[in-house]
Amino acid sequence: MAKVKTAQEFRGAKKYVVDEELAKIVNISIGLEMPLLLKGEPGTGKTMLAHAIAETLKMPLIVLNVKSSMKLVEALYQYDTLTRLNDSRFGDSARDISRIEDYIRMGKIGQAFTAEARTVLLIDEIDKADTDFQDDMLDVLDQMEFDIIEIDKTISARHRPVIIITSNAKKDLSDPFLGRCNFHHIAFPDPQSMREIIRVHFPDLGSELTKNAIATFYKLREIDVVEKKPATRELINWIRALELDPDFEPKLLAQGEVPYLGILFKKSQDYAVVGNYLSRKRPY
Template identity: 45%
Template sequence: MKFQGTEQYIATDDLQIAVNAAITLQRPLLIKGEPGTGKTMLAEQVADSLGMRLVQWHVKSTTKAQQGLYEYDAVSRLRDSQLATGDVDVGNIGNYIRQGKLWEAFAADEQVVLLIDEIDKADIEFPNDLLQELDKMEFFVYETGETIKAKHRPIIIITSNNEKELPDAFLRRCFFHFINFPDRNTMQEIIKVHYPDIQKNLVNEALEVFFELRTVAGLKKRPSTSELIDWLKLLMSDDIPENILKDRDQSSAIPPLYGALLKNEQDVSLLERLAFMHRRAKS
């Protein structure tokens, strides 16, 4: 059982090695990298490649670790006990236990891939609160007195955008891999997956503009792979002139249809100032 990438996902040799090492070690795979480098998609493609079901837990700033295990709805139980309708057995606490994503992965009859997405969005204590569960593959439900053990150890993939440091105790339990931003050759392969019939000249010209833009110092958000794919879709549109890149103003730092690449006004203003300074230097 080895992950070797898929037709929809170009995985570098280093990334394939990292995925398979984590599977062999039976440790969570912690994936870091800038937004848009395919961290979340990796979990989807690993599951697809290995023929497994994907269980996704998308973490938010308000997410608590306990929610991944279970939640006890005491309010509903109190309401039902006051109404006394007889529709629900109020004495059975299990009727008011909501299973979380870890419980779902642990209870699966077959091995699954569990994605814990953007773990760094949550409170700093969030990773520490999951140490025991991820280590021993079990947790205790206090309200019912039962212990939930994983029937099959899931393949766990955890993503982080590096917004905050993760605790050392948590890092020790993971196999770590940083996804570097794709180089030009890898990016061409990625583009070929999305647009197999795209003209080579358009790809070459677009990549020239794209990678040049990423080198501009001071950008608040450099364009990512997903934004390049969107930009190329626009460039291939029937309504866009074919020579829009070829005949673009070389003295301007702002690429055509920049709204697909730049996502805030500060970066647009920066490029406008650079273009102005460039034109002034030439005059």
């Protein structure tokens, strides 16, 4: 077993507030060279984590956005037959038509494997794909190699990428898949850590505004009937909007007034429900 480079340790990035526990798990996964599976509500920063890791460890980030119709081969490589046909017809390119290799393009996983330096590979929203895709992909990530059938060549990873997989838990992942990953569930941040997150994003935000905005935000999240609860992303955008409004004053929030509700609630039904709720709650 190769010695783990202790110099490379993840501690959180400039724009990302990481709790100690998560940082530890990331480090353990890097050490064990196992993929880390992150689950949690949308907007808890699953995707951001990979960006943060890449930034901190100064590794290039490669993002594979999983789509429901995706085939594994697409993520590995692509054999560009059309270009080859075109070249064979016109023959004005530098590529050698008899070498199929010239027409193989690497997919995201292939890129991560063949990269010069170690990379961070983010596989985003794995749960969108079907189970076969997931299992096959884990095989590839386990073996750290795949075959290109067209040229009968095996591509093995030059450096094991740091693999982060995210899932919104729409579908349950299969047991063999889970067996090969480390797992962490990111809970929705509590108001305390939310304040921290807001501070990172808005260093000069007035404390009254921060306090009132977060309080209002959590109050609104408690409304049960809402289908899509606002997440961190919405809160950040909302605060940005509040900041831009010259007429806005933080104490309005404390009085129960919520401007720009549309930033927080994006479904028209939710918007109506919350609007109703607020007009009833207003103390005057």
